[in-house]
Amino acid sequence: MTDKNITSLTIRQPDDWHLHLRDGDMLRAVLPETARHFGRAIIMPNLIPPVVTAEQAVAYRDRIMAALPQDSTFIPLMTLYLTEETDPDDVAAAHAEGIATAVKLYPAGATTNSASGVSDFNKVRHVLEKMAEIGMPLCVHGEVTNADVDIFDREAVFIDKVLKPLRKKVPDLKVVMEHITTQDAVDYVRDTPKNLAATITTHHLIINRNHILVGGIKPHYYCLPVAKRELHRVALVQAAISGDKRFFLGTDSAPHTDPAKLQACGCAGCFTATNTMSCLAEVFDAAGALPKLEAFSSLNGPRYYGLEPNARTITLTKGEPVSYPSAIPTPDGPVTVFNPGFDLHWSVQTN
Numbered sequence: 001m002t003d004k005n006i007t008s009l010t011i012r013q014p015d016d017w018h019l020h021l022r023d024g025d026m027l028r029a030v031l032p033e034t035a036r037h038f039g040r041a042i043i044m045p046n047l048i049p050p051v052v053t054a055e056q057a058v059a060y061r062d063r064i065m066a067a068l069p070q071d072s073t074f075i076p077l078m079t080l081y082l083t084e085e086t087d088p089d090d091v092a093a094a095h096a097e098g099i100a101t102a103v104k105l106y107p108a109g110a111t112t113n114s115a116s117g118v119s120d121f122n123k124v125r126h127v128l129e130k131m132a133e134i135g136m137p138l139c140v141h142g143e144v145t146n147a148d149v150d151i152f153d154r155e156a157v158f159i160d161k162v163l164k165p166l167r168k169k170v171p172d173l174k175v176v177m178e179h180i181t182t183q184d185a186v187d188y189v190r191d192t193p194k195n196l197a198a199t200i201t202t203h204h205l206i207i208n209r210n211h212i213l214v215g216g217i218k219p220h221y222y223c224l225p226v227a228k229r230e231l232h233r234v235a236l237v238q239a240a241i242s243g244d245k246r247f248f249l250g251t252d253s254a255p256h257t258d259p260a261k262l263q264a265c266g267c268a269g270c271f272t273a274t275n276t277m278s279c280l281a282e283v284f285d286a287a288g289a290l291p292k293l294e295a296f297s298s299l300n301g302p303r304y305y306g307l308e309p310n311a312r313t314i315t316l317t318k319g320e321p322v323s324y325p326s327a328i329p330t331p332d333g334p335v336t337v338f339n340p341g342f343d344l345h346w347s348v349q350t351n
Contacts, residue, residue, distance in 0.1 A: 006285070006290045007318040008315065008318070009290055009294075010314070010315045011294035011297070011298055011313060011316070012294060012299065012309045012310050012311075012312075012313055012314075013038070013039040013310035013312040013313060013314050014249060014277065014297035014298045014310075014314070015038055015039055015040040015041060015297075015298065015301050015310065016034060016038050016041040016249060016250060016251050016253070016273075016276075017041070017176070017199050017248055017249060017301045017305075018042055018044065018178050018179060018199050018251060018252045019042060019043055019250075019253055019273070020043075020046075020252070020253060020254040020255065020269070021034075021064060021255075022047070022255060023047055023060070023063065025331045026257075026330055026335075027063065027064065027067050029328055029329065029335065030253075030330075030335065031064065031068060031069075031074075032068075033253075033273040033274045033328060034253070034273045035068055035069060035072045035074035036350070037277050037350060038074065039073070039075065039310035039312060040310070041074075041076060042077045042079060042101060043060070043064065043076045043077060043079060044079065044104060045079045045104050046081060046104070046106065047060070050081035051078070051080060052081050052083055052086065053087075053090055054080070054091075054093060054094035054099045054100065057079075057080060057094060060078065061076055064076045073312070077101040077305075078099060079100060079101060079102045079139060080102075080103045081103075081104055081106070082103050082104060082124055082127065083124075084119070084123040084124060086127050088126055088130035088131075089130075091103060091127060091131065091136070092130055092134055092136075095131075095134055096134070100136075101137070102136060102138065102176070102305075103127070103131060103136065103137075103139065104141075105118060105124075105138055105139065105140045105141065106118070106141045107141065107144060107145050121166060125169065128166070129170055131173060131174075132170050132172040132173040132174075133172075135306075136174070137174040137175070137176055137304075137305065138173055138175050139176045140163065140176065140178060141178055142155050142158045142162075142178065142180070142185065143158050143224070143225055144158045144161060144162065152209070152226065152229075154225070155180070155182050155185055156182055156184040156185075159184060159188050163175070163177070163188075167196070171195070172195065173195065174195050174196075174304075175195060175196050175197075176196075176197050176198065176250075177189065177196070177198040178199050179201050179204065179225060179250060180198045180199070180200060180204075181227065181236070182228055182232045182235070183232050183235040186235045186238075189246050190244070190246070192246075196246065197246040197248065197300075198246060198248075199248060199249065199250025200239065200240050200247060200249065200296075201223075201251055201252045201270075201272070202249075202253075202270075202272040202276045202338070203221070203223060203227070203270040203272055204227060204236055205233070205236055205237055205240060205283050206233075206283065206340050207221050207227050207341075208227050208229060208232070208233045209227045210230070211227065212227060219261045219262055219266045220261060220270065220338070220339070222261075223252070223268050223270045224268040237283060237287060240283070240292075240296050241283075241289035241292050241296070243292045243295050243296075245295070245300045245303060245304070246300070246304070247296065247300065248296055248297070248299075248300035248301035249276075249280070249296055249297045249301065250301075251272050251273065252270075252272075253271055254268070254269025254271060255269070255271045255273075256269050256271070256335065257330060257332050257333035257335055258327070258333050258335070259332070261336070270338045271335050271336065271338055272338040274324050274328065274337045274338075275338065277297070277314070277316065277346070277348045278316075278322055278324070278344040278345075278346045278347070278348060279340050280293060280296075280297060281293065281318075281344075281346035282342065282346060284296075285346070312350065312351060313351045314348055314350050315349045315351060316346045316347070317347050318345050319345060319347065320345070321343040321344060321345055322344045322345065322347045324337060324344070325337060326339075
């Protein structure tokens with residue numbers, strides 16, 4: 001049977017290595033959408049106030065666990081928000097005690113709730129050196145925030161001006177470039193032999209900047225990093241389907257209510273938790289690469305983080321178009337589910 005003729009595929013249960021759950025009512029509304037198909041997820045710490053300390057991470061993890069559907073086996077993997085005041089000893093203790101899996105670096109002002117992020121990288125070098133010593137990964141939002149840098153160039157400039165110098169200063173630090181969007185990032189990861197990996201989102205495999213702007217502004221496709229030219233989207237697909245162990249799934253699923261998205265200054269983020277696995281199956285199927293889906297969604301991430309793959313499996317079955325809700329209700333308004341712009345023929349069953 002050729003790849004194009006595969007109609008059923010059983011793989012290890014996937015993990016999401018970049019997820020936003022928010023808090024309160026939003027957390028309770030969107031968490032089941034991830035817990036339905038995913039075994040684990042790296043949870044982003046950009047709450048208000050951010051999750052900076054081990055104590056705050058424990059409290060947030062407890063709120064997530066309390067919001068899980070009954071009998072769910074989902075495991076949240078917590079992160080700490082890196083600030084210029086972060087205590088390296090607190091970070092090391094959180095990692096040693098299994099509280100925090102990674103630390104998240106936001107350049108100040110780069111994205112939603114990133115005002116507490118880093119402006120002067122010299123002020124966090126002692127934290128990064130401690131992380132390198134204990135083998136704790138740094139998850140990086142890879143964009144500069146300089147006003148004079150075009151928004152479509154901010155990832156490439158970050159690689160050259162921030163990430164390359166940082167990695168020369170702390171070469172043993174394990175880094176995950178999150179939600180990469182350019183051929184530049186793909187090439188940089190491929191050209192780096194160790195201590196560097198990258199996550200790729202569902203939506204960046206599907207949309208380019210035309211989807212946001214052509215025929216009218218589409219706010220539900222607006223995200224940060226912003227989608228780029230088609231040649232960059234193709235490069236991301238080629239990286240995802242390659243089987244290269246350095247690329248794995250991080251959805252960056254980011255819930256915002258419609259009232260927050262549909263306004264003069266709308267929020268950035270695509271909410272893909274609900275239908276990601278069906279979307280990915282379509283992308284890999286179209287590329288004739290379905291056997292590589294397991295590596296991308298279920299194996300490469302655990303390998304890089306030093307964890308075992310999930311013991312459970314899921315089965316994807318191709319058939320008539322699958323129906324997903326167009327939005328998830330919350331007390332503050334609906335959260336629109338990402339629309340890939342094509343029918344989804346792959347249903348998902350957790351075994």
